[in-house]
Amino acid sequence: MLAGKHILLGVTGGIAAYKTPSLVRLLKKEGAQVKVVMTPDAREFVAPLTLSVLSEHPVYWTFTQEESPDQGLWNNHVHLGRWADLLLIAPATANTLSKMANGACDNLLLAAYLSAECPVYFAPAMDLDMHEHPATQGTFEKLKEFGNIIIPSEHGELASGLVGAGRMAEPENIVAFLINDLKAKAPLYGKRYLVTAGPTFELIDPVRYIGNFSSGKMGYAIANAAARLGAEVVLVSGPTKDLSLHPSINKISTVTGSEMLEAVLGLYQAQDVVILCAAVADFKPKELHEHKIKSKTESFSIELSPTVDIAAYLGQEKLNQILVGFALETQDALIHAKSKLKKKNLDLIVLNSLEDRGVAFGADTNKITIIDRDENVQAYDLKSKDLVAEDIIEYIRNIKDA
Secondary structure, X not given: OOOOOEEEEEEOOOHHXXXXXXXXXXXXXXXXEEEEEEOHHHHHOOOHHHHHHHHOOOEEOOOEOOOOHHHOOEOOHHHHHHHOOEEEEEEEOHHHHHHHHHOOOOOHHHHHHHHOOOOXXXXXXXXXXXXXXXXXXXXXXXXXXXXXXXXXXXXXXXXXXXXXXXXXXXXXXXXXXXXXHHHHXXXXXXXXXXXXXXXXXXXXXXXXXXXXXXXXXXXXXXXXXXXXXXXXXXXXXXXXXXXXXXXXXXXXXXXXHHHHHHHHHOOHHHOOEEEEOOEOOOEEEOOOOOOOOOOOOOOOOOOEEEOOOHHHHHHHHOOOOEEEEEEEXXXXXXXXXXXXXXXXXXXXXXXXXXXXXXXXXXXXXXXXXXXEOOOOEEEOOOEEHHHHHHHHHHHHHHHOXX
């Protein structure tokens, strides 16, 4: 659940700060990107260089960049706050928590906290009497009213020698808390999604093929959108250029339509949702030439045979999966899309037409219309493919708990 997450770790001036290098390493091990903001006093307990090396990012603690104070370069707290998918303050001292509760802003960490639009988690670390004081308990309640999430302190021996509540949760327990909390809130956690993307190449000879202009961008965007919502995603991809992919996604690379079908069939029955976004070739050469066809050949003909229609094949084998197909049309788009929906036993079909401006192979935008089994038609405006992907996932989720 932490893979690919941007975590801004706030470190305050308490003895438990010595545990933060282990915390950074554990977060990184889960696949998160980590940036660290410290209060000035936190540097007395743990070296910024240590956290910088482990996080692989600069560590921030002042509003201006210390290496160039005369140039007026500043550490942008707004960018830090908005970079984060979650803000984790650990250790969180009574002093910092009180300032957070009352809107104080006298250091970079507090400024980033006030700018953050993401979930905020805090792990209290203080002595027993401080922890139990009504003022501190009131601070906890006020922060929870803000929607901040407390990672409960643990019972144990404290720096003062007292034994009781107030000890910061151990790093491994903090990470486990984050994972479990995110799982509980992830709308697609426990769901299995299979997405196909990109073109297929049907070989003529060892160096030539029949293909199409599909970039794979739409399929990759759909896979990423599902993964961000907690789904277990497998992406079966034809040949594409380098496209960014959520680190939790299992990618299977294929070339031909038959390879793609084989990969999909091996996983099909275990899926909750299957989204067929790949542009699979409709025909393939009937004969694969063993050697390169000589370029000096004056002319030659290629006899084509149909490939297996993956969507139709899966429609025949469908049990309880939600099966989503795509239709790219150039004329009479709605009529053809509705026909494919019924013929292939799909639950949804996503229509895009090359007649619409902004819809083209390789483009970063798309304009879609979704049609369901009851022929309900939902048209959308032209959007980025990332936003289109979110619309598709949201529509699927509204069919049933998928």
